[in-house]
Amino acid sequence: MIALRLPILSFMVASAMALATSARAEPADTLPGARLYQARCGTCHSLDANRIGPAHRGVFDRAAGTAPGYSYSPALKSSGIIWNAANLDQWLQGPQKLVKGSKMYFVVPSASDRAAIIAYLCAASGK
Numbered sequence: 619m620i621a622l623r624l625p626i627l628s629f630m631v632a633s634a635m636a637l638a639t640s641a642r643a644e645p646a647d648t649l650p651g652a653r654l655y656q657a658r659c660g661t662c663h664s665l666d667a668n669r670i671g672p673a674h675r676g677v678f679d680r681a682a683g684t685a686p687g688y689s690y691s692p693a694l695k696s697s698g699i700i701w702n703a704a705n706l707d708q709w710l711q712g713p714q715k716l717v718k719g720s721k722m723y724f725v726v727p728s729a730s731d732r733a734a735i736i737a738y739l740c741a742a743s744g745k
């Protein structure tokens with residue numbers, strides 16, 4: 619029995635690794651979060667230009683309030699946050715709750731939408 623199961627198990631591990639690798643290699647624009655990002659965040663943000671909100675490319679692992687050339691609220695600039703999946707998830711549930719006095723008010727109520735958007739920002743940051 620054990621001898622029979624082992625090859626199946628190693629096949630499953632190998633395919634899981636192949637999947638993980640192809641997910642990493644996937645261009646950001648083909649992720650489900652790309653469409654959500656355009657629809658929800660695109661009125662104020664883009665990846666490469668500061669608009670109403672700051673440019674997002676590279677936001678993952680970046681200190682909050684440091685996109686070059688964008689005029690941030692003092693609250694966000696002095697927040698000490700380094701953006702990661704966990705605090706981006708909090709931010710998108712209530713920017714004012716995470717950083718009182720910040721100048722973003724937009725909330726994404728759905729946890730799965732937040733996860734997809736965060737995965738997109740991560741991929742777009744080359745992480």
Ligand code: HEC
Nearest residue numbers: 658659662670671672682683685690691694720721722724
């Ligand atoms: C109505 C306009 C608006 C919308 C919509 C909006 N934002 Fe923002 N966002 C802002 C503003 C303004 C700031 C700057 C906040 C500050 O300086 O306090 C900001 C800041 C941010 C930051 C901090 C970036 C940094 O460099 O520290 C992140 C991350 C962010 N937004 C993500 C998102 C995401 C993801 C969405 C879509 C789900 C979104 N925002 C939708 C206006 C918006």
